[in-house]
Amino acid sequence: MKSVSQIRKRTALIFLIPVTLVLLSSALYPLISTLYLSLTDAELENFLNPNYVGFINYIENYEGMWYGVLADSLFWNSVRNTLVFSIFSVSLEVILGISFALIMLIENKLKWFVRAAVLIPWAIPTIVSARMFEWMLQDQFGIFNYMLIGMGILEQGKAWTTDPQTSMIVIIIIDAWKTSPFVAILVYAGLKALPNEVLEAGKVDGTNGITQFYYIIFPLILPAIAVAIVFRGLDALRVFDLIYLINAGSKDIMSMTVYARREMFEYSHFGFGAAASTMLTLIIGVIAVIFIQRTRLHKLDEME
Amino acid sequence: MNKIYDKIFKYGLQIIVIIFCVFPFYYAVMTSLEGSAAVFVPNFFPTEINPKNYIYLLFEHNFPNTILNSLFVAVVTVSISITISYFAAWSLSRVSFKGRSMFLFVILAISMFPQIAVLTGMYQLFLNFKEFYFNIFDLRVKGITSLLWLCFTYTMFNIPFTVWVLTTFMKGVPKEIEEAAIVDGASSFLILRKIFLPIMTPAIFTTAIMAMIAVWNEFLFALTFTATNSDRTITVGIALINGTIEYEVPWGSIMAASVIVTVPLVIITLLLQGRIMSGLTAGSIKG
Numbered sequence: 154m155k156s157v158s159q160i161r162k163r164t165a166l167i168f169l170i171p172v173t174l175v176l177l178s179s180a181l182y183p184l185i186s187t188l189y190l191s192l193t194d195a196e197l198e199n200f201l202n203p204n205y206v207g208f209i210n211y212i213e214n215y216e217g218m219w220y221g222v223l224a225d226s227l228f229w230n231s232v233r234n235t236l237v238f239s240i241f242s243v244s245l246e247v248i249l250g251i252s253f254a255l256i257m258l259i260e261n262k263l264k265w266f267v268r269a270a271v272l273i274p275w276a277i278p279t280i281v282s283a284r285m286f287e288w289m290l291q292d293q294f295g296i297f298n299y300m301l302i303g304m305g306i307l308e309q310g311k312a313w314t315t316d317p318q319t320s321m322i323v324i325i326i327i328d329a330w331k332t333s334p335f336v337a338i339l340v341y342a343g344l345k346a347l348p349n350e351v352l353e354a355g356k357v358d359g360t361n362g363i364t365q366f367y368y369i370i371f372p373l374i375l376p377a378i379a380v381a382i383v384f385r386g387l388d389a390l391r392v393f394d395l396i397y398l399i400n401a402g403s404k405d406i407m408s409m410t411v412y413a414r415r416e417m418f419e420y421s422h423f424g425f426g427a428a429a430s431t432m433l434t435l436i437i438g439v440i441a442v443i444f445i446q447r448t449r450l451h452k453l454d455e456m457e
Numbered sequence: 458m459n460k461i462y463d464k465i466f467k468y469g470l471q472i473i474v475i476i477f478c479v480f481p482f483y484y485a486v487m488t489s490l491e492g493s494a495a496v497f498v499p500n501f502f503p504t505e506i507n508p509k510n511y512i513y514l515l516f517e518h519n520f521p522n523t524i525l526n527s528l529f530v531a532v533v534t535v536s537i538s539i540t541i542s543y544f545a546a547w548s549l550s551r552v553s554f555k556g557r558s559m560f561l562f563v564i565l566a567i568s569m570f571p572q573i574a575v576l577t578g579m580y581q582l583f584l585n586f587k588e589f590y591f592n593i594f595d596l597r598v599k600g601i602t603s604l605l606w607l608c609f610t611y612t613m614f615n616i617p618f619t620v621w622v623l624t625t626f627m628k629g630v631p632k633e634i635e636e637a638a639i640v641d642g643a644s645s646f647l648i649l650r651k652i653f654l655p656i657m658t659p660a661i662f663t664t665a666i667m668a669m670i671a672v673w674n675e676f677l678f679a680l681t682f683t684a685t686n687s688d689r690t691i692t693v694g695i696a697l698i699n700g701t702i703e704y705e706v707p708w709g710s711i712m713a714a715s716v717i718v719t720v721p722l723v724i725i726t727l728l729l730q731g732r733i734m735s736g737l738t739a740g741s742i743k744g
Binding site for chain 1: 571
């Protein structure tokens, strides 16, 4: 007769079969076929049976000229845009998130309202936040320009979202608005897990409070912040909807995902687009490995 | 005196956070309630209440249809992923076997995967699926091909998240509860149904809501795999509300649509505030 634990182990493995099947069929298979397609000449007409062409979608020298994703300055431009977006938005989110988390700790009558308000941006779809901000920042009728003109800062409304000089800033702000609540909640949970005496020590008011926060509380919530940075960072690196919605056509703020998708679905260069998305995966993968190594996130399961 | 200043200072900080988080939404609600003339006069409080934008949405732009599509995809996706994940979470949290941490790590890695990495392969699979599907079914049901496909892709992108969160929640259930049943010789299936299900119901519900919000908000796949007016989901639907002429963007209707799809989310979030917070935390670190 089999022991109870053996039976349990077998049942456990059986219960994992559906998950494994879903992940294999819907993650691994398309990943491999994307990799393969990046080595083909797939276009709209021959998408179901493309020809193998080697690495020419990545890089090719043809009559002294370089072609391919790696030779496309627009691709490198999109890499730079994505990095700029990720670094600035995640930094802003961490700063706002920590501030919000500390404010969420204040015990008074508004406590419930603060905690409720913080969750609202998180629940709102990106498309909606994009449209809301676009409307507020609209050049003729937007409330933001109206206020600036009222205060005498501007003489005339400015088209914040379409101006290439300001659209990246706008996108970073919308992203920070939408996702700093997530960081705040993680940090807040980290703060709540601290022993009460530590929090009391940090509550001392005045400038002293800030130094106390920096030297006592901050190191203790660093793991929570690290987790938030990893999650937000990897999310920011694959940014698509905000950039696509705010300024789809602009080359100045195009992200890697927008670039790859544009090649596929606007120009029907599926092979080339697959090569671009493979490059993107590689870049994100390298950054992810460095991040996870640094934060020891892979040891999470043993950290019980 | 100092104490009063301290109190005012704290209230001030809280009010800044509340305004920062709520104002854009408030402003959208306000705009959506104004008639066409009032929309284009910037102000902080509504000058009139006019349901025109909402009525316009109900009868044009196929908007009610996009809501039904999104609901269909969300319900199907979430039911499937929660069921599959519930069993997997038990295996990953209550039973120790070789490779368990590895499995969890792979799940976490997949949840951070950029969707675009699989998009070309997915699209090819989609075309094959369509061909296969069209061979079997007649024209009448063809309309939901894209929606079924969205259910499939969303299930895939939801499962890592739901497995991870449910596993974390299930780890929190005390061992003793299960042990008594094991001694009595109950099968794992019975234990999961009779013992865990009642305890886990709130956690499952929270996870389901969060997964549903993720599906409701998804844009990239929805944009890629839906092509006609009849199979669009709400995110794509809103993205495509445009005036006939460039400078005639119907801001009032866009805001009304935004409010319609957001209000249910906001209400659910407010009602489940505490649970969602612990769910979000469980999704990333130990709860």
